[in-house]
Amino acid sequence: MGKLTVETCEIEGLKIITPEVRGDARGYFMETYQYEDFKAAGVDVTFVQDNQSASKRGVLRGLHFQKEFPQDKLVRVIKGEVFDVAVDLREGSPTFGKWHGVLLSDENKKQFFVPKNFAHGFLVLSDYAEFCYKCSDFYHPGDEGGLAWDDPEIGIEWPLQEGVELIFSERDTKWGSIKDFKKA
Numbered sequence: 001m002g003k004l005t006v007e008t009c010e011i012e013g014l015k016i017i018t019p020e021v022r023g024d025a026r027g028y029f030m031e032t033y034q035y036e037d038f039k040a041a042g043v044d045v046t047f048v049q050d051n052q053s054a055s056k057r058g059v060l061r062g063l064h065f066q067k068e069f070p071q072d073k074l075v076r077v078i079k080g081e082v083f084d085v086a087v088d089l090r091e092g093s094p095t096f097g098k099w100h101g102v103l104l105s106d107e108n109k110k111q112f113f114v115p116k117n118f119a120h121g122f123l124v125l126s127d128y129a130e131f132c133y134k135c136s137d138f139y140h141p142g143d144e145g146g147l148a149w150d151d152p153e154i155g156i157e158w159p160l161q162e163g164v165e166l167i168f169s170e171r172d173t174k175w176g177s178i179k180d181f182k183k184a
Contacts, residue, residue, distance in 0.1 A: 003031060006041045011088050011095045013115040015043060016102050017074075021109060030109065032076065033134065043113050045072045047134035052078075055124045055131065058164045061172065062121015063087055063147040070116035072136035080129030081105035083159050084112050087119040087147065089181065097178050099156050104131075119147050123158055123166075146175035153178050
C-alpha cells in the first residue's frame with residue numbers, strides 16, 4: 001500500500017484516508033482513488049457516481065441518508081474547509097445513533113469514507129468550499145431521508161462560528177429526530 005494513510009474511527013466502518021502527496025516547485029500530485037489501494041485499506045467498494053457541490057460559509061447540508069438504496073460515500077474537499085459528520089443508522093449496531101466528525105480541507109487533503117446506512121452532513125467553515133464525493137449507487141429521486149442537524153439525542157458538536165448565521169435548504173429544516181427514525 002504506502003500511498004494511503006488510513007485512520008479508523010471509534011465507529012466501525014468509518015475511515016479517514018489521507019493520500020500520499022508528492023510536491024515540488026511546480027505544485028503537487030496525488031492519487032485520490034485507486035481501487036487496489038483502497039481495497040487493501042478495507043474499502044472494497046465499486047463507486048458508480050461522482051458528485052460535486054459548492055457552498056458558502058455557514059451552509060449546513062444534511063443530515064441525509066438513502067432509505068431503500070443506501071450508498072457508501074467517499075467524500076473530500078477540493079477548495080476550502082468543512083466539518084463533515086457521519087451518524088450510524090445501522091440496525092443492531094452497538095454504535096447506533098453515535099456520530100463522528102472530521103475536518104476536511106483542501107490543505108489537509110483528507111477523505112472520509114462513510115459506509116452504507118449512515119446519515120451524512122457537513123458545515124462549511126471557510127468563505128467558500130467545493131465538496132466532492134463518490135457514491136456506490138446511483139441517485140434515486142424520492143429515496144432520501146434525513147435527520148435534524150441539531151437533534152439533542154445525537155448531540156453533534158458542530159464547530160459553530162461566532163457571528164455566522166447557518167444557511168439551510170428548506171427540506172433540511174424539516175427533518176425529524178433519530179427517535180422518529182427508530183419508529184419508522
